[in-house]
Amino acid sequence: MSQTPEEKSKHLDEMTCLLYIERQLDRARGLEVSAHTQECVACRTLLRAMERESRLLTRAMLEEDEPLPSRLAQFQEKARRSMQWIWGLVFGLAATGVYAFYTQYILLWQTQLEQAGFGGSNLLGLLIFQGTMWKGWQSVITLLEVLAMLTLAGLGALVFRRRIRRGSALALVFAGLCTVVSMPPAASATEFRKGQSPTVNKDEIIKGDVYLSGERVKIEGRVEGDVFAAGKDIEINGQVTGDVISAGRYLQVRGTVDGNVRSAGNTAVISGSVGKNMMWFGDVVTVESTGKVGGSVTMFGDSLAIDGHVGRDILFFGTGINVNGAVEGGIREKGHTLIIGANAQVGGPIHFEGDKPAEVSSSAKLASPVEFKQMEHRKEYRDSSYYIWQVIWASAYILFGLVLFALMPNFSEEAVKATEQYGAAAGLGILVGCGLPIAALIACVTVVGLFIGISTLFLWFAALHFGQIVVAALIGQWLMGRTQEIWPLVGRMVVGFVLLRLCTMIPHVGWVFKYGAAFWGIGAISLVVYRRLQPVIAPGMPSGPYTPPLPPSTTMGGVQPA
Amino acid sequence: MSAPGTMEPTEVIARARAGDAEAWGQLYHDYAPAIFRFCRRALPTREDAEDATMEVFMKLRGKLNQYDTTRSFTAWLYKVAANHCWDSLRRRRTRQDKETGDLENVPLEHPDPSQLERLIEQRTSEEVRKALEKLGARARMALVMRYYSDMSYDEIADALGVRRAFVGVVLLRARHELRQALEGGSALAAGGAS
Structure with missing residues (x-):
């Protein structure tokens, strides 16, 4: 049917016809359309064809062409039945896994820390209320505030998730968090100083906390509060009544710090006095002969030299300790060397796990002899309990995977798919796998970041394990073929994981498989998380040109321009 | 029940x-x-x-x-x-397969009423279902919401995350896609009357 442009312009447009048959036009426009179709054969035919099209569509869709799959028909019953034994198994194996984790890691750390004089009945209490993290009630209040804030943020994200697109909601929540975190407390007199050499001068007294950043940070005067310092060289020659929290290459305490020193950096030299505890993440710590730490020293790094005085215990993970001063508590070290010199005095027990026995001078004054334990290097291969534990661990991993796949089927499926982007997953895995714990440790150094840091570390730790599971599922798919369904995917994960676990047990190279899989998997997970955090593009709606004109009396659609 | x-x-x-x-x-x-x-x-x-x-x-x-x-x-x-x-x-992201290009580029031409009527007469429900499978995700979703579950324009707009005023456009374009699929890609939907 060919029409001239004049004829065509008189006809109803298709959109108007659709809106008419869908009853979306207002009454006046509807009457106009109705009147027009009484006279115009072409429009009547179009209207009728479109109505028939609607009916055909409805009929085609409603027809029961496929019976309900038996999987669905039995879903309710199956789910009910399977839950009984699956959850029994889940709780049984989970209890085993938790017990194994507790006895092999938590209990060991806790015992070590307790023996090092930190006390406390549980790890959280120990971190928050005891030992080096203790900053008094203010820090507890701060921690509670952060917890409350995070809870509010979580609730906010949940509430806004439906209303605002995911990226915007996250941005909003994080922006809010950052604002709250970065806002200084209204009542405190906090000072900020930055520049080449930010200094608290000799006669100066700062009442409140001070933030200093610059290449060479110096405190010559008195700070009646905490010092937060970041710089290349940090020198404390005056007095700080609170804590010193710092990050820098070199930290020297010649003056007095009444509180704790918590720092990360390259070298720390204490020739003055630290009233409470010292925690250091870095290469070298030296407590010189004039130096004094009133509480305990905890260090994760390379070497620790004590020529001065330590009031409580030493906990050390690194290369070696050289003690030639006084330690009133005990020493617990896991490292390579322990040298106890002629001037050394140690008031508590000494536990040393290393490659060779401690070198102890005969003139040293020790409360008890050094308890030495040879560091084991995979001797467990010859031990049958090693294999039993491997089975228990493998079960716990599989269970972990089962729970994650059941709880997050889409995420898990996407993560398994993402592992096939080998380059991106491996690259991102190395980046996130190495970068995240460093970022978390840096966050831990600050009081506000403690909770976030620890949470991030836990997440990273869980992701390392989940990464192995994701890679195991991919290996299973290589062997047994691809699947879109979740339970067959779980089956492939189990097969893949058993193989992966066997590979990790190969002497000398097993760790390559283990960490390779973990980092590869963490990269795949990061890819999925990254994609999900991307703002969802609004479904590609047509822009201006396709918008039907809206005559004044029309609720929807419009007429073809005359 | x-x-x-x-x-x-x-x-x-x-x-x-x-x-x-x-x-x-x-x-x-x-x-x-x-x-x-x-x-x-x-x-x-x-x-x-x-x-x-x-x-x-x-x-x-x-x-x-x-x-x-x-x-x-x-x-x-x-x-x-x-x-x-x-x-x-x-x-x-299956919607990206077809729709972005389709919605932006395909013009909404006036179909030939007689030709459309013939097409509808000749097609069976099964053919329509097969043609539906060939549509882009959003077109199919819109048609299913409207003609299977009889959802209102407001509900469709809410589910698809579009303005209500665009629901008609989405449905019309979906019908055009469907006609193309039923025709095996012939030019009916693209303006048989022009």
Whole structure:
């Protein structure tokens, strides 16, 4: 049917016809359309064809062409039945896994820390209320505030998730968090100083906390509060009544710090006095002969030299300790060397796990002899309990995977798919796998970041394990073929994981498989998380040109321009 | 017990809300076939539809307390299913396969009424279902929401995340896509009358 442009312009447009048959036009426009179709054969035919099209569509869709799959028909019953034994198994194996984790890691750390004089009945209490993290009630209040804030943020994200697109909601929540975190407390007199050499001068007294950043940070005067310092060289020659929290290459305490020193950096030299505890993440710590730490020293790094005085215990993970001063508590070290010199005095027990026995001078004054334990290097291969534990661990991993796949089927499926982007997953895995714990440790150094840091570390730790599971599922798919369904995917994960676990047990190279899989998997997970955090593009709606004109009396659609 | 399109199962819903497993079983028994068919029409594969049906009912357990009993349960259930299916499609980004280009580039030409009528007459329901499978995710989703579950323009706009004024455009373009698929790509939808 060919029409001239004049004829065509008189006809109803298709959109108007659709809106008419869908009853979306207002009454006046509807009457106009109705009147027009009484006279115009072409429009009547179009209207009728479109109505028939609607009916055909409805009929085609409603027809029961496929019976309900038996999987669905039995879903309710199956789910009910399977839950009984699956959850029994889940709780049984989970209890085993938790017990194994507790006895092999938590209990060991806790015992070590307790023996090092930190006390406390549980790890959280120990971190928050005891030992080096203790900053008094203010820090507890701060921690509670952060917890409350995070809870509010979580609730906010949940509430806004439906209303605002995911990226915007996250941005909003994080922006809010950052604002709250970065806002200084209204009542405190906090000072900020930055520049080449930010200094608290000799006669100066700062009442409140001070933030200093610059290449060479110096405190010559008195700070009646905490010092937060970041710089290349940090020198404390005056007095700080609170804590010193710092990050820098070199930290020297010649003056007095009444509180704790918590720092990360390259070298720390204490020739003055630290009233409470010292925690250091870095290469070298030296407590010189004039130096004094009133509480305990905890260090994760390379070497620790004590020529001065330590009031409580030493906990050390690194290369070696050289003690030639006084330690009133005990020493617990896991490292390579322990040298106890002629001037050394140690008031508590000494536990040393290393490659060779401690070198102890005969003139040293020790409360008890050094308890030495040879560091084991995979001797467990010859031990049958090693294999039993491997089975228990493998079960716990599989269970972990089962729970994650059941709880997050889409995420898990996407993560398994993402592992096939080998380059991106491996690259991102190395980046996130190495970068995240460093970022978390840096966050831990600050009081506000403690909770976030620890949470991030836990997440990273869980992701390392989940990464192995994701890679195991991919290996299973290589062997047994691809699947879109979740339970067959779980089956492939189990097969893949058993193989992966066997590979990790190969002497000398097993760790390559283990960490390779973990980092590869963490990269795949990061890819999925990254994609999900991307703002969802609004479904590609047509822009201006396709918008039907809206005559004044029309609720929807419009007429073809005359 | 009422299935979609019949009386609302108020009592069963109340019992299911109170945690009665039997009532849950009854709801599932009555509504699963309709929801499965909805998902089957909306999603690309049968497996996807099976998974989605189970997920919709699992989701329903948590959401049943949000159901406003003064409104139609069937309509609410379809809304939950539509949101779930669209979320699922959107996550896979299948919509990017076809739609972005289609909506931007294909002009909405006036079809030849007689030719359209002939096309509709000649096609069977089965052919329409096969043609539906060839459509882009959003076009298919829109048609299913409108012509299977009889959702209103407001509900479709809400589910697809578009303005209400565009729902008609989305539906019309979906029909054009469908006609093209039924014609095997001939020019009917692209303006037989021009």
